[in-house]
Amino acid sequence: MRVEGRIKAAVIKLTSCSGCQLQILNAEDEILEVTKRVDFTHFLELSSDVRSGPYDIAFVEGAVTTPEEVELVRSVRGSSKYVVALGACATAGGIQALRNLASTEEFKKIVYPHPEWIKTLDKVSPISEFVRVDYELRGCPVSKDRVIDFITQILAGKKPYFRREPLCMECKRKGNICVLIAKGIPCLGPVTQEGCGALCPTYGRGCYGCFGPAKDPKPEELVKALVRRSGLSKDGAVERFKYFTAWAKPFRKVVGGE
Ligand code: SF4
Ligand code: SF4
Missing domain, CATH: 3.40.50.700 (NADH:ubiquinone oxidoreductase-like, 20kDa subunit)
Known part of the structure; x- marks a missing residue:
């Protein structure tokens, strides 16, 4: 109401x-x-x-x-x-x-x-x-x-609702070429919640995870994919999570917090 x-x-x-x-x-x-x-x-x-x-x-x-x-x-x-x-x-x-x-x-x-x-x-x-x-x-x-x-x-009396899809969905809707697949640039888009307009990938950079974990993320799997796709070491891939939302619960374990 x-x-x-x-x-x-x-x-x-x-x-x-x-x-x-x-x-x-x-x-x-x-x-x-x-x-x-x-x-x-x-x-x-x-x-x-x-x-x-x-x-x-x-x-x-x-x-x-x-x-x-x-x-x-x-x-x-x-x-x-x-x-x-x-x-x-x-x-x-x-x-x-x-x-x-x-x-x-x-x-x-x-x-x-x-x-x-x-x-x-x-x-x-x-x-x-x-x-x-x-x-x-x-x-x-x-x-x-x-x-x-x-x-x-x-x-308007609504229960506020925002999508919690991974950033990759927003990135694809914009028609971006995937920087991780096409250029081997590390990107946290697969595990990060959308909402920024896929700003970094749109300008050819990988996502830094500012919007925090998407629903049911699998950060450990992304670490493996970053090693495979971008040539980072495992430690290098983990470092990629140590920015704005490193202490969000699903990412915390990956960075060695708990
Ligand atoms: S550039 Fe990043 S956010 Fe965009 S599709 Fe690729 S992995 Fe996902
Ligand atoms: S550092 Fe904190 S207060 Fe400053 S812009 Fe980022 S989220 Fe907002």
Whole structure:
């Protein structure tokens, strides 16, 4: 059923580069239309006029890396009808979760003159490891069209739906020549969720997996295929997974996380 009247939305930042919330502001052609129905009552990148919940939708950007962020994301969950994980950091831990593959204590010693002042969790985590997440909008950064589409579907009273096919399907629909088969370029498209418009393969590069695992991916099989097709060593093929969504559960095992 169509949602009547205005709804309240929040955009909450955890550990992130703010690139995903910037994508919402980048939707210049649509955002004014959206704000006729949506009050962004907490969106610091938009306005310093911040009001507390409850919210109809809380978009949460960023990974959980500190005890304060655990409290924050739990409190946002408690005051929101829908919690939406926004982008690779919130859905998979993001690039900063690569530190989970080594010792946080060692990194602290190398980077900071006073490591004892740094209060951080031992592991970087997606928000779903602490709270129930209603929807995930993937990508690094998230696609602004998907955010607008998501809000439009909510306002229309629909249960938001997005395809979760592997990127190869999107790539083929665009008529691209496969860079893995034709040129031996390593590509994560067979195990990555579509949604970016097959941007990298369209420009002759292999996919880096920004949108995270597709439904039922078989990353171990892709490692074998990358060795066969692109001439990488097994370690080289595994390295290919160590980018934006390496800590997503189906990829975590491949990169030696758990
Ligand atoms: S997902 Fe990428 S663009 Fe979005 S906040 Fe994280 S690092 Fe930035
Ligand atoms: S280029 Fe990559 S995404 Fe496109 S069909 Fe080939 S393996 Fe799949």
